Amino acid sequence: MESKERIMEEFRRKGFRATPQRIVIAQIVLKSKDHPTAEQIYQAVKKKYPTLSPATVYQTLHLLTEIGLLQELGFSDRVSRYDPNASPHINIICRNCGKIQDYQAESIKGLWSQIIMELGFKPIGQRLDIYRHCDQCQANMHNNQVL
Amino acid sequence: MESKERIMEEFRRKGFRATPQRIVIAQIVLKSKDHPTAEQIYQAVKKKYPTLSPATVYQTLHLLTEIGLLQELGFSDRVSRYDPNASPHINIICRNCGKIQDYQAESIKGLWSQIIMELGFKPIGQRLDIYRHCDQCQANMHNNQVL
DNA sequence: TTTCTTGCAAACACTTTGCATGCGG
DNA sequence: CCGCATGCAAAGTGTTTGCAAGAAA
Numbered sequence: 308m309e310s311k312e313r314i315m316e317e318f319r320r321k322g323f324r325a326t327p328q329r330i331v332i333a334q335i336v337l338k339s340k341d342h343p344t345a346e347q348i349y350q351a352v353k354k355k356y357p358t359l360s361p362a363t364v365y366q367t368l369h370l371l372t373e374i375g376l377l378q379e380l381g382f383s384d385r386v387s388r389y390d391p392n393a394s395p396h397i398n399i400i401c402r403n404c405g406k407i408q409d410y411q412a413e414s415i416k417g418l419w420s421q422i423i424m425e426l427g428f429k430p431i432g433q434r435l436d437i438y439r440h441c442d443q444c445q446a447n448m449h450n451n452q453v454l
Numbered sequence: 455m456e457s458k459e460r461i462m463e464e465f466r467r468k469g470f471r472a473t474p475q476r477i478v479i480a481q482i483v484l485k486s487k488d489h490p491t492a493e494q495i496y497q498a499v500k501k502k503y504p505t506l507s508p509a510t511v512y513q514t515l516h517l518l519t520e521i522g523l524l525q526e527l528g529f530s531d532r533v534s535r536y537d538p539n540a541s542p543h544i545n546i547i548c549r550n551c552g553k554i555q556d557y558q559a560e561s562i563k564g565l566w567s568q569i570i571m572e573l574g575f576k577p578i579g580q581r582l583d584i585y586r587h588c589d590q591c592q593a594n595m596h597n598n599q600v601l
Numbered sequence: 602t603t604t605c606t607t608g609c610a611a612a613c614a615c616t617t618t619g620c621a622t623g624c625g626g
Numbered sequence: 627c628c629g630c631a632t633g634c635a636a637a638g639t640g641t642t643t644g645c646a647a648g649a650a651a
Contacts, residue, residue, distance in 0.1 A: 324625055326631060345615080360633045365616060383528035385615060385640075397569070402578060412572055418565040422544070422584070425559055431549060432585035437577045471605060471650055492640080507608045512641060532615075532640060 309337040321374045331356050332367045336377065342388040342398070342407040380407075380434065395419045397435045403444035410437075456484040468521045478503050479514045483524065489535040489545070489554040527554075527581065542566050544582045550591035557584075 314333045315325035323329075335351050336343065343351070349364045368389055371377040378390040380398065388407060390398070397410040415435070423430065440448065461480045462472035470476075482498050483490065490498070496511045515536055518524040525537040527545065535554060537545070544557040562582070570577060 319626095324630065326625070328632070358633075361615095362617075362634080363632060366631085379530045381528045381530035381532070383526045383534050385528070385532045387530050387615090399573070410573070412569060414565065414568055414572060418562075418569070421561055421565065422559065425561060426546075426557070426584070428586060430584045430586050434581065434583040434585075436581040437573070438579035438581075439575060439577050466651095473606065473650070475607070505608075508640095509609080509642075510607060513606085534640090 309334055317374065317376065318370075323370060323374075328352075328356060328359055328363050329367050329370070331359075332364060333371060333376070336368070336371070336389050337391045339389075339391060340409075342380065342390050344386050344388055346386075348389070378432070378434070393432075395433055395435070397437055399437050399439065401441035401444055402438050403440050403448070406441055456481055464521065464523065470517060470521075475499075475503060475506055475510050476514050476517070478506075479511060480518060480523070483515070483518070483536050484538045486536075486538060487556075489527065489537050491533050491535055493533075495536070525579070525581070540579075542580055542582070544584055546584050546586065548588035548591055549585045550587050550594075553588055 311330055311334065314330055314337070318325040318329060318333075331352050332348065336348055339348075345361070345364055345368060348368070349359075349361050352359055352364065368377065368379070372379045372389075375393060376391070378393045380388045380390055382388070382405070384405075388405075390407075390409075392409055392411075395415055397412065397415060399408045399410050400406070419433070458477055458481065461477055461484070465472040465476060465480075478499050479495060483495055486495075492508070492511055492515060495515070496506075496508050499506055499511065515524065515526070519526045519536075522540060523538070525540045527535045527537055529535070529552070531552075533552075535552075537554075537556075539556055539558075542562060544559065544562065546555045546557050547553070566580075
């Protein structure tokens, strides 16, 4: 799914050039499991491609979103995170540290198709977030109260 | 629900002062049905309270979010919208114009609680977005293609 | 009176844009 | 070779912050 060849073809098929910068960025973000921010992606890509600029990262992430390989998740802190899973699933998000974990439940498919029937139109996308405090943050908060 | 007295009590109960600025902002946003942006709220409030500053709007919106009267919805364009409905519901969002419409289906409650049972923890919040192109934007896009 | 809040302006941080250079197809 | 893509730096934009003055309790 995230092979170089596959990515190159995907770019070209939609009429965009398959540049090395785009390929490296796409590989990094498509294989990531933790919904990285643009900054995190930039830092990771810079190791393999030191001359690469932040502008190219942003442009490429928008491009990948446009051609449907990514979903951009905006948050109220104005930092977007990028989700390589564009199919219906739940993002379990820690309100404290921002960490995101995907949750793919069978029941979601049912929920999803039932809602679509009720709505009477075909959506072009969706976003399902559940907010919590992750185990680690919950432990930290407890410690701070005790101290 | 959005009476002046009710709002004043809500502020005080949580240990914050019930200033006229806060009350006007709360009234505007709590009775709104269209998930306004901070800027839209600022413009609306300025009519009744011309000396009010944007900073106060932002501070108050954060405060209302903190005390649970609002939900802040961040988007990838970095503009937040504020939703006076903090209970589980679906936001139907136009990807073109950003307009948001609430959808409160009975089926959501049941299927939602089922998912929560599967998760094994109690969430502190949720966000359910469905993206589409609203009727108006769809019509416009069609016209542009034809022209 | 005392502490919290406001309003203004300046600062912020992430992101976008303009433009000359470079490279993919 | 032609035209889109990159890299740099500068500009943009919604939001946050510092601080003096003002108002709630």
